[in-house]
Amino acid sequence: MLENNFDITLNGKEITDIPEDLFIPPDALRVILEQFEGPLDLLLYLIKKQNIDIIDIPILPITTQYVNYINMMQQMQFELASDYLVMASTLAEIKSKMLVPNDIEDEEEEDPRANLIKRLMEYQKYKELSEKLDVIPRRNRDTFVISGIMTNFNKTDNLPKIKLDQLEAAFQDVLKRAEIYASHTIESETLSVRERMSSILININKNGTIKFTDCFTYSEGRMGAIVTFLAILEMVKESLIDIIQNEDFSIIYLQTKTS
Amino acid sequence: MSKQNLLQKIIEGALMVSHEPLTLQEIANLFDDNKPSKNEIKQIVDKLNESYKGNAFEIVLVASGYRLQVRPGYDQWLLKLNKQSSTRYSKAFLETLVIIAYKQPVTRGDIEDIRGVSVNPQIIRNMIEFEWIKVVGHKESPGKPELLATTKKFLDYFNLKSLSDLPPPSELNTQ
Numbered sequence: 001m002l003e004n005n006f007d008i009t010l011n012g013k014e015i016t017d018i019p020e021d022l023f024i025p026p027d028a029l030r031v032i033l034e035q036f037e038g039p040l041d042l043l044l045y046l047i048k049k050q051n052i053d054i055i056d057i058p059i060l061p062i063t064t065q066y067v068n069y070i071n072m073m074q075q076m077q078f079e080l081a082s083d084y085l086v087m088a089s090t091l092a093e094i095k096s097k098m099l100v101p102n103d104i105e106d107e108e109e110e111d112p113r114a115n116l117i118k119r120l121m122e123y124q125k126y127k128e129l130s131e132k133l134d135v136i137p138r139r140n141r142d143t144f145v146i147s148g149i150m151t152n153f154n155k156t157d158n159l160p161k162i163k164l165d166q167l168e169a170a171f172q173d174v175l176k177r178a179e180i181y182a183s184h185t186i187e188s189e190t191l192s193v194r195e196r197m198s199s200i201l202i203n204i205n206k207n208g209t210i211k212f213t214d215c216f217t218y219s220e221g222r223m224g225a226i227v228t229f230l231a232i233l234e235m236v237k238e239s240l241i242d243i244i245q246n247e248d249f250s251i252i253y254l255q256t257k258t259s
Numbered sequence: 260m261s262k263q264n265l266l267q268k269i270i271e272g273a274l275m276v277s278h279e280p281l282t283l284q285e286i287a288n289l290f291d292d293n294k295p296s297k298n299e300i301k302q303i304v305d306k307l308n309e310s311y312k313g314n315a316f317e318i319v320l321v322a323s324g325y326r327l328q329v330r331p332g333y334d335q336w337l338l339k340l341n342k343q344s345s346t347r348y349s350k351a352f353l354e355t356l357v358i359i360a361y362k363q364p365v366t367r368g369d370i371e372d373i374r375g376v377s378v379n380p381q382i383i384r385n386m387i388e389f390e391w392i393k394v395v396g397h398k399e400s401p402g403k404p405e406l407l408a409t410t411k412k413f414l415d416y417f418n419l420k421s422l423s424d425l426p427p428p429s430e431l432n433t434q
Contacts, residue, residue: 037350037351037354037374037376038374038375038376039375039376040374040375041375083375083376083377087375119372119373119375122373123373123374123375125428125429126354126357126358126361126373126374127354128428128429129357129361129425129426129428130350130353130354130356130357131353132426133353133356133357133360133417133425133426134348134353136417136418136419136426137331137417137418138416138417138418139415139416139417139418141334141338142331142334142418143319143328143329143330143331143418144328144329144333144334144337145278145326145327145328145329146274146275146316146326146327146328146329147275147276147277147278
């Protein structure tokens, strides 16, 4: 702290007071001034340095000292918070009030310092509390929390349990789906119903009557059979041909429509 | 293993792996049926602490519940493991924090009145980020200033069970 005792001996003689004209390097002074947490902090320091009680704050010398500090700060172009200037004016106000004799002896008249003293005491209280808080054992400085490794637990907890056959079933599913996709690819129609209708009609017209079974070509496979069957149904529907069967389970004939 | 013994091991394990303090309720909720009563859990914690005598760690009760931690006094060595986080706070930070802690709920204006300087918004932001303080409401005065109060996390950090554990202000020197 600032009020450290200086144990300096010079020529065997202990020096307790810093000489008034002692040169303080500007940078060092800056460091000193930066330590204050505001005008109240600076005032408390000045009061403490004189070893006096806040209650009996001698306003005249304190004000002079305070203004001196502020002047120093300004000379060094120390960025001076407006709060410091407000306090300077407050001190000047109190000083003037105390200098002007009070004609009316009023018992109720408040000591002009009262408000400042109250504020200083309030600030001092919290300043001390902050120092106390600073030494309370705190996490990661004085005490260390044990937080074991949870990751191992997480792994076993979070992973679903899978049996081999489930995995296999899933794989089969994927394969099946792939198959479905494959057969869903759209291809242009290779066999047209309309085209088949025409070819059958030509055949009927040429031969008069043809067997139902002769309309089908094995090499065309299932698709061909369906196309042919649809073509025949379509022609019946459009009344282009007749279908004849003499008795049950006998041969079915197709022939041109007899109107 | 007896039932009581198993209970003790489960609670010990839970305290070891939990990153946050555990409340009695949270500990009880570890069990689906045959939940131990709060008194039973307290007794088990005491028993565990009894068995930790001579070990580096202990179970302590802080505002958010029970946690397992290393006893104080080993910081000199253990701090070397803790490379990134700084545990030093500026005077401005600590003063602002105690004013919030002791006078809560307070507005920024209240803090400024006491300290005589304007509040550094970064300090308030940091405290909110640490979840040490939170806005608990707005004062019915012009501008509806935010009312700030400390949280359980603040107490946890300083190893405190409640605000009443904070050091009392010293007697004012009115000689």
